[in-house]
Amino acid sequence: MNSPIVGKAVPQVTALEKIQGRAIYTGDLKQPGMLHAKVLRGPYPHARIVRIDTSQAVALPGVKAVVTGADTPTRLWGVAHKQQRILATGKVRFAGEEVAAVAAISEDIARDALDLIEIEYEELPALLDPARALEAEAPQVHDGHDNRVKEIRIARGDVEAGFAAADLVHEATYELHSQYPGYMEPMATLASVDGNGRLTVWTSTQSVFLARARLAEALDRPVSSIRVIQAMVGGGFGGKIVEERSSLIAAFLATRVNRPVRLVNNRLEDFQSGCFSVPCRLWLKMGMTKDGTITAKDVRILANSGAYAGLAPEVMLVTAMRSDNMHRLENVRSAADLVYTNTMPRGAFRGFGGTQMAFALNSHLSVMADKLGLDPFEVHRRNAIRAGETSVHGWQFGSTGLRECLDQVQAGIGWEAKRRRPKDTGVRQRGLGMAAAMHVSGNRTLGNWDGSTVVLRVNEDGRAFIASGESDMGQGANTMMAQICADELGIPLSHVTVLPPDTDTSPFALGSLASRVTINGGKAVLQAAQQAKTQILDAASGLLGCPADDLEIDQGVVRSRTKSNATAALPQVCRYHVFRHGGEGILVRATYDPPTKMMDADHYGNIAPGYSFAAQAVEVEVDTETGQVTLLNSCLADDCGKAINPMAVHGQTNGAAVQAIGWALYEHLQFEDGRLANGNFADYTMPTADSVPHLQASIVESNEPNGPLGAKGASETAILPGAPAIANAIEDAIGVRITELPITPEKILAGLRAKREGGHA
């Protein structure tokens, strides 16, 4: 069958309602009797809660409930570390931690009520610097526990022998900072308890089933007493997986007042309660032979989890070892420590720890290539892992498009010609840089399962409904599923409806994380559609008197390949099926659990059915009088296996490029006495259109054998190479190596001064 829809750049199936302003986000939802919630946050990074008096707030007309930590269930919730209650009890562990919440008949009254809650705090010494966390006299973030969250030690091969065999050994320390997800839609939840006591929660989430599990844990009630429905999600970037706290507060309030309660973060509140990426200090030492072969890699990491663990241990594991798999390495060692501090909790963020190491690794490779007189593209090519190979940590590669990604961006930026041009000597100096990285498509962790299940129904009009618990957060999951289904069934895209994830009606799913939805969810859709097609053709066989294997579906019509007059429109066939099967319509279920292997205790396994790659080359111009860095060009190639929808892939690739520019150059969380000082978009400066050059995004289709129609994930990999490519281009332009993010104009000028004065930057 030809493929008219898969591979076609069609607008997303959610695009029309969004551009008309008619998409329903959680903040748009209203219910009769609905109350509005507001949250009071602790002002100190570390303080004992001595006394709370809510009497005045309770007395304010219009206030229906005021709750504090003492009211919340005592059961602790958390990802692996069960350590949080819905509101802080005993002490606050970071400035901004939720201490009390109000439900009132209007948002204004709820906000006014917050001012009437009296809380007496006893300030405690705060641990703000992760480097101090493991000192004996450091304040304890969690009383009775030292501040170490997690310790990872991985060693394979013989690192010392690898260094001994190297012609060049280079070591450096990098500082990788924390990034706010910056989605357009701040967290929002509407929770309601019905007359039978069941709780329904509409929320902005990347995973309805993980949200339900977390609600059940935090509210200490049965999973089946909770229904979670995904409203339209305005971006997630990892921050809406399992770590956000506001949905728990909204749900808890709803159970206290038996009325619907809506909690919508404003931007400041979202900064205070959002999920930021894990910052770390990363020391890296690598050995290389003259021809560019990497002989050893040694890593030490000190990462900051903030006040709670969340997903940060998993994130740090990725930083510690994922990038080892993109090259043919034998001798690797990682020692990573994650510590608590009295700062906001950190965790999942697009790239899931990959950006941190991608910056260090690519900075390192660029420096080492320079010292050895090699081209960094050649260094990557020389070491690149290939399809059919198994990496040092046991990852098996069915497809790798790394070399093609390198080829495309090298040609696209005009690398050869531009590298040969004479260096600029004026005020503005141009430079070129590149970087490459890899990511997973799927990750076998939770329950030793990474599967996806789809229920597919074809109605009596021949149109299809897909029920899946995997979620669209703007990245295009629904469009991807609809395209695969439409193609397989031979029906127009508009005849496929993807239902919103709903824990009462959707099959169980892990949701949108680890770039797993296309490869696993897409495969489940493909298998379900194949089953449905078999049922349709069997029914048509009875209707038309032709053998089923003589039939095909094309443009919504079943036709015989041999008898030109034997045709039946799909509605006719589907109605026939209903009446010949006791009123049963076409309804199939398919599960795809990829053939992967969870990591063992030594972090060895083959966690993903496919691994995706990206490479980026950028040209920058540095103003040596102001230190301002301007991107002139960017070429970013993403190996997504097969682009089910090239338009959506381009959107992801370009968006990732911009988010990487923000992390590298502009975004910078700032604290004063442990308090976030720039929780708004005037002072937390994400890139605007003026900061973004013309972006070239290209697609590499390496055809993953495990993927649906060859596809892998395409949402995260592209964010990985941007920041190091920029840092490498800056060094090429002005001879200053920046190892600490973000790369501010001030660091550039300081680096230039150090260079002038004969020191080193």
Place this chain on the structure above:
Amino acid sequence: MVERYLAPTTLDEALKALAAGDATIVAGGTDVMPQSQAGRFKLGRTLVNIRRVAGLQGGAKEGDEIRLGALTTISQLREDAFIAKTLPVLAEAADHFASVQIRNMGTLGGNIGNASPAGDTLVPLLVLDAVVELRSAKGMRRLRLDEFFTGPGKTKRTPDELITNIFVPAPKPGFVARFAKFGTRPALDISAVSVGIAGIVKDGKISNVRVAYGAVAPTPVRGRAAEAALEGKTLDAATLAAAAKAAQGEVKPISDRRATAWYRREMIHNLVKKVLADVAHG
């Protein structure tokens, strides 16, 4: 808490409302609203929206002066043909001012009244030698802009006074004024530093020099040392270097979230050179 909202259409009504006391003036609201929402600023009992007050819009030549109405929006500064022709430095500053939405709402008088050390119109107005007209129910007075600011967010305006107009001398032949600001991000960023320079350039020499800096002191300030280094001099490389050095020496910035003191001094040095090069080119 706000108890009364007034939207007077005449100046007299507006001044009467201010005379009654405990009033907050709102024009575009682009500073008042976010600052009061964030709890940094407490609204008075009466909110006086002066947006509809007649006669405080736009620019016009009046005798030897140019009058700029306090309610002129930043977008108008940027787009107005008269301002573009007579005071292009203001149009240039408006072009680098926040976002289009904020420019549409924000007013010149508001930017002055808000008295941010980084206010984008203030440095150009200082080098244009602007004078602020204040009116109250009791009368009118004029204050030189370089004596108007007393601290971050603080001015000599009394609570019953309204900034009604800004006057600048009509530019004489050879008059050139230039402005540059620098923040981390190319658009929509609050200045880490800004520099304005004006003077009369004739036969390669500059006279009647005025230099001003933003975001390096509690208020926007005049750069007297740089002015002295430039007055009457030929705009050659040596003069540029001397003026830049004088500027760097005279500012005493602080380190804050946007930049360190070291970087600000460095940037004042480099921006003065850059802006002077623009001035030299006319």
